[in-house]
Amino acid sequence: MITAERKPLEELIEYVKPYKRILLLGCNECVTVCAAGGRKEVGLLASGLHMAMLKAGSSIEIREHTLERQCDPEYVEELVPMIDQAEAVMSMACGCGVQQLAMRFKDKPVFPAVNTKFMGASERQGVWAERCQGCGNCMLGETGGICPIARCAKQLMNGPCGGSANGRCEIGEDVDCAWQLIWDRLKALGREESFVEITPAKDWRAGGGSGPRKIIREDLAE
């Protein structure tokens, strides 16, 4: 999923201060799962903003709404009847959702309420970790199902650097050495010798090196 973290309240107050009526929009997908911008977080943020504005001797009218998916134009259309009543929109979706709103409602200010972080997986309750950088040319089949691009701090494609110690990365005790994980997996799979094959320099065009990426499925596109 795409993970995100709520921005600090002070930053969000600065965004909404000039307005009397805003639309606060959650998203029911990734940001709900990582507890950053779903229905519940929309409610919490709305109360926080109300209280902060009251404390400052001001007030704000906040309409709360959560879309099924902010990155999908079909669901964004739902907002048409309510958008005019708001002077500005604050989105709790990832950056994709925020931009979808900005593109659809061209004369409406749209502000992000979260910082979009990474594509990751849940390690345990309340912990998410980066797993994919969308390089566009998946090499997990060669690396035992562990990604060196997303999980090695130096994106090494041919084995661990000299800073790997006791399974940990040199940048921090809380970071696993991706190549230790890969090596453990290759051993478990009996594929140790595949390590000696040199992975050639990567073609980053697939990973955004040739500009913004787009997928067009002719069979589906209208």
Added chain:
Amino acid sequence: MKTESNLEKVLAAGHLAVTSECGPPRGAIPEEVVTKSKHLEGFVDAVNITDNQTAMVRMSSFAASVITRQQGLHPLLQMVTRDRNRLAMQADIIGAYSLGIDTMLCLSGDHTKFGDHPMAANVHDIDSIQLVQMVRDMRDEGRFQGGAEMKGPPPKMFIGAAANPFADPFELRVMRLAKKIKAGADFIQTQCIFNIDKFEKWMEGVRARGLHEQCYILAGVTPIKSVGAARYMKNRVPGMDVPQEIVDRMAAVPKEKQPDEGVDICVETIERLKNVEGVAGFHIMAIEWEEKVGEIVKRAGLYPRPQV
């Protein structure tokens, strides 16, 4: 011979080679490079010029290499993949070769987290093994990494890579060396050796695969200045293996005698390593202590350096 590199000539002639290093200054102070070069003159076959080591901005390895060469020494251009993409690196390789630099070391580099620009992006367009491969292809096939043919004579670089026998997983360390050789590494400079037993164990693995016959292995050594430095390296420097007995030995002598003790340990280490089959020379990393290199080289019986 693949190149005109002095280091290659010394190694090919069967001599134990000696390299040392010079960290460029944190400012436009060419005199500092000159001073450091003077300390090493006559004692080494090549001088490693570090590339933004510890992820701190310094005079570029390229510029400091040129200054070192102007002093009549043989610079060994270090290049890390952290700061530049493949275009910039290839440009520097042909630029360096055009100015008489014919020996280089391919590294991934310390992570920016450890330096004075932790906010900077780590480039890592390619990794250190892919860098070795790129330089080899430039040299042997006369083509750029992107596939286009180079104009003029190809850069005849003598290609080095690093190896750390002390990092984990240990069993991968010989395989990774094999990979670097397969990519095109002509010589290897190892991490500083304090744990000689572990180094010998690594060399057993190296010999078992015949890797010592496919490239020259220069054993890395470092004189320790003080017990504080020993503790720091033991506890703080990623990838370093300083056994407790080294720390204890440094701690057992008074502070003013510790530098001498550090040099003694370094010389003894070289003497022991001379007996390890497959060691083709020594890389003496006397960090900010270049003036000691001459003494170490002399005491270790590696002086005078061969004229080849």
